Amino acid sequence: MPKNQSGGQRNGGPKRRQPAVALDEDNPIILAFTKYSNELTQKHDRHERIVKLSRDITIESKRIIFLLHSIDSRKQNKEKVLEEARQRLNKLIEVNFRAVALELRDQDVYQFRAAYSPGLQEFIEAYTYMEYLCSEDSQNEVKCVSDWQALQAVMQYVEDEPPKPKDEDGNEVDTALSTPAEESLKKFQFFVDPTEYVLGLSDLTGELMRRCINSLGSGDTDACMETCKALQHFYKGYISLNCQRARELWRKITTMRQSVLKAENVCYNVKVRGGEAAKWGATFDQKPADDVDEGFY
Structure with missing residues (x-):
């Protein structure tokens, strides 16, 4: 015998739906x-x-x-x-x-x-x-x-x-007499935003690294050297920033360091191999050690 004989309702009967109350649109x-x-x-x-x-x-x-x-x-x-x-x-x-x-x-x-x-x-x-x-x-x-x-x-x-007002005939009305206001x-x-500028400028170093490598392929070794110097100046300025808590900037500086090392490797090939550097290319297989401290880790 079921414990509750009232159709499963504890209160003894089916629940009645409450009538919908109209919302007062003027209520604050x-x-x-x-x-x-x-x-x-x-x-x-x-x-x-x-x-x-x-x-x-x-x-x-x-x-x-x-x-x-x-x-x-x-x-x-x-x-x-x-x-x-x-x-x-x-x-x-x-x-x-x-x-x-x-x-x-x-x-x-x-x-x-x-x-x-x-x-x-x-x-x-x-x-x-x-x-x-x-x-x-x-x-x-x-x-x-x-x-x-x-x-x-x-x-x-x-x-x-x-747009200048027009009369009934479609001609523009002269507004020379209008007030200065x-x-x-x-x-x-x-x-x-200066912060966005700093972050966007840090991405420029990646393009400069590609510029350095492309210049090697075209035989323009002077551009390789100049671009590498610019990358070093950028990197020197960015690592002087106190960015331990700026995660996005710290990540971009880490990528910038990779770009600088690649550009330096290209210039090293130019100095050592001279005109044959373009034939050898600019392979970069070495990765920087994790224990190297550049001042921003």
Whole structure:
């Protein structure tokens, strides 16, 4: 005999459904949560739009870097390649970064930092690599690239002019008598985070290492030596930073160290083998010891 003879209900009968209570749309709590929901939806949509723009910037920046690596002293195509790369980089600044700046306008940029960080770092890598190649032909011994403030000064924008009003016949109305406040256009900018600049600039060393190896293949041993010196200067500056708690920067410095050793191995082959270094290549089979302390472990 079952212990409960009331159909399995402890209270002695089937449960009755409570009638649905109509929500009061004018309730302050309901209004507050509706507002929060709309804000989160708008933030999510803005985040997705910025991610798509950043993806386009990343893809185009990688293509520009690949274009810059096509420079060959034997083909004498440096000026042509640099001019094309400069135009494509300016287009990224005027179109893609302008669109991101419009999305971030009047917003907390650090809330959306993860959305545009990959594209910004890849762009900084391409932009500084183009500047380094441009400075190779200069008379100055020290090669230089733009700092984050110079890059910030480039990414300044002005609102588009509003369309002029038209009359019934479709002719533009003269607005010369409008007030100065109506004529003034608002300015805005894309914020270049100094941290993102440091991370993006550290990726430049990988391209310089490839530049060093490619120069060996084309027989331009002077470029090998100059590029190796630039890599050593970059590495010396980065290991002087206190970055024990900055995991991403520490990982990039470790990769930078590998690039410096590869470039030094190329220069060693050039010094030892001379003109035959290009035939031997730049093999790098040795790995640095784990117990070597460079000041950032």
